[in-house]
Amino acid sequence: MTVRIGMIGPGGMGQAHIDRIHTVIAGGRVVAVSDVNADNAQAVAERIGAVAHAGSAELISSPEVDAVMICSFGPAHEVDVLACIAAGKPVFCEKPLTPTADAALRIMDAEQAAGRKLVTVGFMRRFDAGYRQMKALLDSGDLGETLMVHCAHRNPTVPEIYTWDMAINDTAIHEVDTMRWLLGEEFVSARVDTPKKTSLRFPHLQDPLVLILTSESGVRVDDEIFVNCQFGYDIRCEAVAEKGAVSLADQNVIDVRSGFRASNAITRDHNERFWGAFVTEVQEWISAVARGEHTGSTSWDGYAAACVCDAGVQALTEDGEVAVEMIEKPAFYA
Amino acid sequence: MTVRIGMIGPGGMGQAHIDRIHTVIAGGRVVAVSDVNADNAQAVAERIGAVAHAGSAELISSPEVDAVMICSFGPAHEVDVLACIAAGKPVFCEKPLTPTADAALRIMDAEQAAGRKLVTVGFMRRFDAGYRQMKALLDSGDLGETLMVHCAHRNPTVPEIYTWDMAINDTAIHEVDTMRWLLGEEFVSARVDTPKKTSLRFPHLQDPLVLILTSESGVRVDDEIFVNCQFGYDIRCEAVAEKGAVSLADQNVIDVRSGFRASNAITRDHNERFWGAFVTEVQEWISAVARGEHTGSTSWDGYAAACVCDAGVQALTEDGEVAVEMIEKPAFYA
Amino acid sequence: MTVRIGMIGPGGMGQAHIDRIHTVIAGGRVVAVSDVNADNAQAVAERIGAVAHAGSAELISSPEVDAVMICSFGPAHEVDVLACIAAGKPVFCEKPLTPTADAALRIMDAEQAAGRKLVTVGFMRRFDAGYRQMKALLDSGDLGETLMVHCAHRNPTVPEIYTWDMAINDTAIHEVDTMRWLLGEEFVSARVDTPKKTSLRFPHLQDPLVLILTSESGVRVDDEIFVNCQFGYDIRCEAVAEKGAVSLADQNVIDVRSGFRASNAITRDHNERFWGAFVTEVQEWISAVARGEHTGSTSWDGYAAACVCDAGVQALTEDGEVAVEMIEKPAFYA
Amino acid sequence: MTVRIGMIGPGGMGQAHIDRIHTVIAGGRVVAVSDVNADNAQAVAERIGAVAHAGSAELISSPEVDAVMICSFGPAHEVDVLACIAAGKPVFCEKPLTPTADAALRIMDAEQAAGRKLVTVGFMRRFDAGYRQMKALLDSGDLGETLMVHCAHRNPTVPEIYTWDMAINDTAIHEVDTMRWLLGEEFVSARVDTPKKTSLRFPHLQDPLVLILTSESGVRVDDEIFVNCQFGYDIRCEAVAEKGAVSLADQNVIDVRSGFRASNAITRDHNERFWGAFVTEVQEWISAVARGEHTGSTSWDGYAAACVCDAGVQALTEDGEVAVEMIEKPAFYA
CATH class of the missing domain: 3.40.50.720 (NAD(P)-binding Rossmann-like Domain)
Incomplete structure (x- = not known):
């Protein structure tokens, strides 16, 4: 079998x-x-x-x-x-x-x-224990309706071939899919804000940037994309609901004290962070x-993520919000 | 004496x-x-x-x-x-x-x-131990230039007389002053995003909202203002710099374990949180x-905060960024 | 295959x-x-x-x-x-x-x-990620020699059939094996201290108790055994070495804020805590x-744990330290 | 005035x-x-x-x-x-x-x-915010009776003039007073355990040691005294009661992320830790x-601490428990 x-x-x-x-x-x-x-x-x-x-x-x-x-x-x-x-x-x-x-x-x-x-x-x-517990709590209704989600997607560094659109299509796409799943609804618009650039990057790259997505029901998701943050592969997510907030914990299994610091390791890459x-x-x-x-x-999820990323890439070079173009969801994928 | x-x-x-x-x-x-x-x-x-x-x-x-x-x-x-x-x-x-x-x-x-x-x-x-340690670390240069700051200003509830502009003039004004001081520069523009509204508010109020400020050098500050969050007076701040990040810690003095939860108290109001x-x-x-x-x-700080808040209030009812109007800083206040 | x-x-x-x-x-x-x-x-x-x-x-x-x-x-x-x-x-x-x-x-x-x-x-x-990282750090030598270990083994409740010797043979036996493995040496003596009894237990039971073990090289391990602690299945371990300390972290994957508390779940039993x-x-x-x-x-580990537990059970009813009786380790198990 | x-x-x-x-x-x-x-x-x-x-x-x-x-x-x-x-x-x-x-x-x-x-x-x-909140919670009765307290008193280093009895009379005396106050009762016996010695100490000194005190009602307090721990001035305390546990939190006001570590400072000395x-x-x-x-x-507290420390010093060189000799508490100090 x-x-x-x-x-x-x-x-x-x-x-x-x-x-x-x-x-x-x-x-x-x-x-x-x-x-x-x-x-x-x-x-x-x-x-x-x-x-x-x-x-x-x-x-x-x-x-x-x-x-x-x-x-x-x-x-x-x-x-x-x-x-x-x-x-x-x-x-x-x-x-x-x-x-x-x-x-x-x-x-x-x-x-x-x-x-x-x-x-x-x-x-x-979608299979990470942290996101799953977040979703279970939000779906339980104990915290009321979800109103906002704050995300950060930080990599220590990226190679020179990494281009601006990859920040959306390769990096933020993870938040795009995870947030669609977490919220159980589609995004209708995308906007990109461009903070001060880090000097520790290749010159062609805007890094960091902030992707802001709005869902059908009005939930606002912001996603800090910072792919040369130097200090670790650091994935953050806090959902703020009507009666409480839930966030990914740093998934530490030991605490260390030495040299006048209490500290924990930050993971180095997605293989380490998302092994489980x-x-x-x-x-x-x-x-x-x-x-x-x-x-x-599903394929629909792959399609929807692509549509949101298309809007995100367009937003890289446009002021203000870009509408997400998407067909109506076929009943087959309901 | x-x-x-x-x-x-x-x-x-x-x-x-x-x-x-x-x-x-x-x-x-x-x-x-x-x-x-x-x-x-x-x-x-x-x-x-x-x-x-x-x-x-x-x-x-x-x-x-x-x-x-x-x-x-x-x-x-x-x-x-x-x-x-x-x-x-x-x-x-x-x-x-x-x-x-x-x-x-x-x-x-x-x-x-x-x-x-x-x-x-x-x-x-400016006198809070947490913000002061954040500023000391950022000013030390150990983390490089500051690029972004993520803030949240959450109150359990506000009374009916609280109006939309107070979210800027009474609430966000604290982040406006603290961020000017933390970054050591002025803000040049303000924008307001309006997430999904909580149902647990008076009908006239947009709550939460997100104020986004941009500084002279391009640092992006976002400030979630959520004055009916129900769960506590919760002040958050994370500054993201080129080589690291620093955030306000929950300022706990005890940890409690009971009833299958490990927990800490969240403060109830600004008097409790900012007593020190x-x-x-x-x-x-x-x-x-x-x-x-x-x-x-100084008076200049009071003036500058008012100018930023004026732009923030204008941004409540306008799409996109509103420029902050401000005179040049007199040498007297340098 | x-x-x-x-x-x-x-x-x-x-x-x-x-x-x-x-x-x-x-x-x-x-x-x-x-x-x-x-x-x-x-x-x-x-x-x-x-x-x-x-x-x-x-x-x-x-x-x-x-x-x-x-x-x-x-x-x-x-x-x-x-x-x-x-x-x-x-x-x-x-x-x-x-x-x-x-x-x-x-x-x-x-x-x-x-x-x-x-x-x-x-x-x-021995297969828990937390204990493994503790051992890796201690074995690296970065913290110097290990001097002491503080453990706690807490269960919410135990049934009436649970007897005093089971606190050693069924409960503390886990710390006995894990500490032998963590330290890489045998224990030579055991002592049991009997703190104030909880009223929330069956009358025949001394609960909590503290088992104190000494290793060949003099490392002191204390293990609080508290099997009616009510609040969770709570396994704690802190190793104190010459230049630092390392402890099991609470293995949280989410953090929750609601009702004026920031909190995390404590596991309910060994299946939940040690699933991985x-x-x-x-x-x-x-x-x-x-x-x-x-x-x-190995069999040797099973034998050695039994020898330590025998001393621990004897120590339940004797004042002071009880020597651990053990044959010399056969080369076969080296 | x-x-x-x-x-x-x-x-x-x-x-x-x-x-x-x-x-x-x-x-x-x-x-x-x-x-x-x-x-x-x-x-x-x-x-x-x-x-x-x-x-x-x-x-x-x-x-x-x-x-x-x-x-x-x-x-x-x-x-x-x-x-x-x-x-x-x-x-x-x-x-x-x-x-x-x-x-x-x-x-x-x-x-x-x-x-x-x-x-x-x-x-x-007694005036530290952490100990005070611990006492308030324990006195509230919400956690039931206190059964055990685990303390640690760690200094980075001590000078050569520091002698063994000072570990009791100068160092552990703080826990002696604080625990008497926390529990609201006297200690009746003291014992000292001697773990493996750190090599990072002056040769004359047994360091670390563990002082074990028993109160009138049977509460067991253990206090790890480790005055050359190298890594910080680290004061720990966890009280375990019938329905829960409460411990001193690390009193952090900022959290730092850099160099693949999330970390907090540990204080350097008692002036820093107990400034407030x-x-x-x-x-x-x-x-x-x-x-x-x-x-x-009060004077009674000073006297009682001295009596407990006398027993503790005697226990440094004796096996087993040493009874604390103390006059009956005068009504004047009730």
């Missing part, structure tokens, strides 16, 4: 998923690998005792593969996701689902035509696949 | 100052009182063994009075502050210095003509008066 | 292990079950699609079983562990390994005769079995 | 008290000074505009002196305190009241003969003197 998984594009993230599946996750095994770099496919397949396929199409259609994980470059996602849908196989696609909202729409069309939710988008924060979330995400996906069910973010 | 103080308008705040001076502050004594309500002046004077004056002018000119504290209604401040300046007496005036920037300008003119800084405006947060700041503020003012020096916020 | 596990005595703990293995752990499957209550064995076997064996001996000798987990009543452990050793099969035995040190000695003899470490004792705290430790413990055991290696606490 | 204070023995602590009285405390003024070192008395008197007396007796009897503060060397306390009592003047005597319990008894006899509580002993922790307690202590004493009342620790 083990789920036999085909992995497309096993780079850093893909190989981390493979290792998790083989060492700390129940019920799955990566049995097939493909990559635009055939040598890499071969090397990974040998390391884990899997079959290397010449291409993703062949992998997807293999009768030995029950479900597919796509960890390739974003522009390559669409064709493989569509092939999975055509083959009737569950597919876990790393974020972003597609580089454009239009491509996501095509995936949604195909999935609706197939009549079954097959696509899960790899937004791992990644494990739970993939575990729940494999378990759902085994039961014939869907879990996690 | 005791500083003999005349108190104008001893309402709740004024009497709290009197009690501090007489019980926990060195070097001062309230010897004279006046009030538009003569009965109140008489009652307070009797309670503390002081002289009740028929009017503030008489109190200010009394040879028994070395320095004056003004705790009356805001619109009454200007005439009394001007009288103090005319009399050459140091004056501590509760915030706001004046209801309008123009009135503050007249006070600055008079003070400059007098050739000596006599006016201290009662912005107590009020004491230090008045202590340092009295000590400075005794030495013939000035301490705390 | 799945490790096929036989489960002996699937009560609450055993079934929790089964569920973990089948839902969140890689590489194992429970394929066989036995229980002194045959009906229970049958029911569990049916639920998970495993074979119910008439007795533990039959289960252990089954060629379909690669490794054995023993979750039965303590007095039943010895015979089954010995049978596993005789069969050359890795065995995970819930704590305590045996009710007496003598029985543990017999297991050690058998294991040494077999020439291979086959026995793992279920002390899960249990998962890691069983995962690492299964992975080690698959590699033909040993992991976790 | 200013209280005119005579200061005997203005060394470091005495001059700190003078500065507090003159800069941040209401209602007092140091008008007279004496010292065994006449030059020091002269220098201090000149600095503050006070009279330098040739000896303490002359100072005490001066009609210009309303109340006396004694900050001289411990062995000199008795004669001056007795002279104050004879003169009917309130006297604040730094701890310890006297080096021996017998001397304290003579003071109590004189005070009772005088018929009025005149002596306040300088145990400042010292100010409140002296303020309340002066206010009480002005009202003709007594405040703070």
Whole structure:
């Protein structure tokens, strides 16, 4: 009853998923690998005792593969996701689902035509224990309606290839998905504020910036994006509701006292901070696949995130609010 | 060598100052009182063994009075502050210095003509241990340049008479002054965002709102104003700099465990939260008066806060940023 | 390559292990079950699609079983562990390994005769992220030598059947094992102090008590055992070293503000508090079995814990320190 | 109505008290000074505009002196305190009241003969905000009866002249007084445990040690004394009661994030940690003197602390518990 998984594009993230599946996750095994770099496919397949396929199409259609994980470059996602849908196989696609909202729409069309939710988008924060407890408390109604959320997404540094739009499409996209899920509603507008720039960045980059999103019911979300903050990978989130507030705690397991300081470690990157979330995400996906069910973010979520990010990117160069353009949510995804 | 103080308008705040001076502050004594309500002046004077004056002018000119504290209604401040300046007496005036920037300008003119800084405006947060340690760390340069500050100013509830503009003029004015002082520069623009409204408020009120200020050098300050948050008087502040961040800690002195919760008290009002700041503020003012020096916020600070608040109030009903109108800072206040 | 596990005595703990293995752990499957209550064995076997064996001996000798987990009543452990050793099969035995040190000695003899470490004792705290980070920091030497450890082991309540010796043998035994592992040395003496009794306990019970252990090198460990503390399952540990201290943090993932309190949840029981430790413990055991290696606490650890607990139980009714009686550690377990 | 204070023995602590009285405390003024070192008395008197007396007796009897503060060397306390009592003047005597319990008894006899509580002993922790909130919560009964208290008293380092008995008489004496006050009862026995010694100490010193006290009702207090802990002046206290626990919080006013650590400062010495307690202590004493009342620790408290410390010092060199020898508490001090 083990789920036999085909992995497309096993780079850093893909190989981390493979290792998790083989060492700390129940019920799955990566049995097939493909990559635009055939040598890499071969090397990974040998390391884990899997079959290397010449291409993703062949992998997807293999009768030995029950479900597919796509960890390739974003522009390559669409064709493989569509092939999975055509083959009737569950597919876990790393974020972003597609580089454009239009491509996501095509995936949604195909999935609706197939009549079954097959696509899960790899937004791992929905599986983080902290966000989950926040959502459980907010959903309980004990604190009343949520009115505002304050987020911060801080990386120690980014490389020179990191461009301004990546602050939205690669970085803030996590808050976009997590906040949609946390609030249970869509965003209608985006605005970007540009604080004083840090001198500790490549010259082409506006860093930090603040993305401000407004939801259908008027909830205001602000998200500080600061990708050269130097001091750590620091993810903050505080939801303020009518009768109380709830925030992510620093997830410390030890407290240290030395040298006249009481201190705790701040994580260094997303792999460290969200290790547990990644494990739970993939575990729940494999378990759902085994039961014939869907879990996690849908194609609609991938589409909606792309639409919000499109507005966010446009807001980078425009004053004021940019409306989020989005089709009406198909009943299929309700 | 005791500083003999005349108190104008001893309402709740004024009497709290009197009690501090007489019980926990060195070097001062309230010897004279006046009030538009003569009965109140008489009652307070009797309670503390002081002289009740028929009017503030008489109190200010009394040879028994070395320095004056003004705790009356805001619109009454200007005439009394001007009288103090005319009399050459140091004056501590509760915030706001004046209801309008123009009135503050007249006070600055008079003070400059007098050739000596006599006016201290009662912005107590500059004396809070937390803000002071934040400023010391930021000023040290260890964290690099400050880029952003995130503030929240939360009250459990406000009464029905509280109006929208008071969110700026009475509430946010504290962050306006404290942030000017923390950053050591002026604000050039203000904007107001209006999140989803809490249902637990009087219908006429937009609550919460977010005031966004931009400083001369581009530092972005956001200030969540939520005056019916129900859960406590909760003052938050996090400054984000190039190499680190510093925030106000919850100033707990005990930790409690009971009923499956580890918890700490949140303060109930500004008197509880800023008790120490009020004491230090008045202590340092009295000590400075005794030495013939000035301490705390100046007339310029009162003026500048009024200018920023004017822009903030305008921003309540306008889209986008409102420029802060302000004269150039006179060298006298440098 | 799945490790096929036989489960002996699937009560609450055993079934929790089964569920973990089948839902969140890689590489194992429970394929066989036995229980002194045959009906229970049958029911569990049916639920998970495993074979119910008439007795533990039959289960252990089954060629379909690669490794054995023993979750039965303590007095039943010895015979089954010995049978596993005789069969050359890795065995995970819930704590305590045996009710007496003598029985543990017999297991050690058998294991040494077999020439291979086959026995793992279920002390899960060694797998807790907090204790592991504490140990890593102490082992790094950055804080110098460890001098003292302060522990507390608090349960909300215990049932009437809980007896005084269980405070040592069932409760403090966790600190005994964890501290031996943390310090990397044995304890030489035990003493018990009896503070004022809580009125919220069954009359026969001394609760709380404080167990004080001294290690070979002189490290002093105190362990407050308070099993009717009412307020939560609260596990505390602070190691004080020559240049600093490190303690278990409250492992919060959210912070809540409401009703004038900032608060965090305290866990309710060991399953909640040590969920992650249990998962890691069983995962690492299964992975080690698959590699033909040993992991976790050994028979020696089970024996040593029993010796310390024997001294602790004796100390319950004696003044002053009781020496821990222990054979010299066989080279086999070095 | 200013209280005119005579200061005997203005060394470091005495001059700190003078500065507090003159800069941040209401209602007092140091008008007279004496010292065994006449030059020091002269220098201090000149600095503050006070009279330098040739000896303490002359100072005490001066009609210009309303109340006396004694900050001289411990062995000199008795004669001056007795002279104050004879003169009917309130006297604040730094701890310890006297080096021996017998001397304290003579003071109590004189005070009772005088018929009025005149002596306040300088145990400042009773005035610390944290201990006060702890006591208020415990006294409220919300947590039930107190059963145990865990204390730690850590100094970064001590000089070579620090001897073993000082660990009790100079260091632990603070916990002795504070715990007597917190619990509202006396201690009946003391024991000392000696953990592994830190290598970072002078060879003659056992450091750390643990003092264990038992109260009349059976409350057990343990106090870790670690005076070369290197990492800070770290005062910890957790009281465990029947339904909950309360502990001193780290009294942080800011939180800092930098260099992959979230951290807070640990104080460097008692002046920094207990600054507020010292100010409140002296303020309340002066206010009480002005009202003709007594405040703070009494002669009985000084005597009782000495008795407990005597037992503690004896316990340094004896195995097991040492009974605390103490007369019955005179009704005068009830």
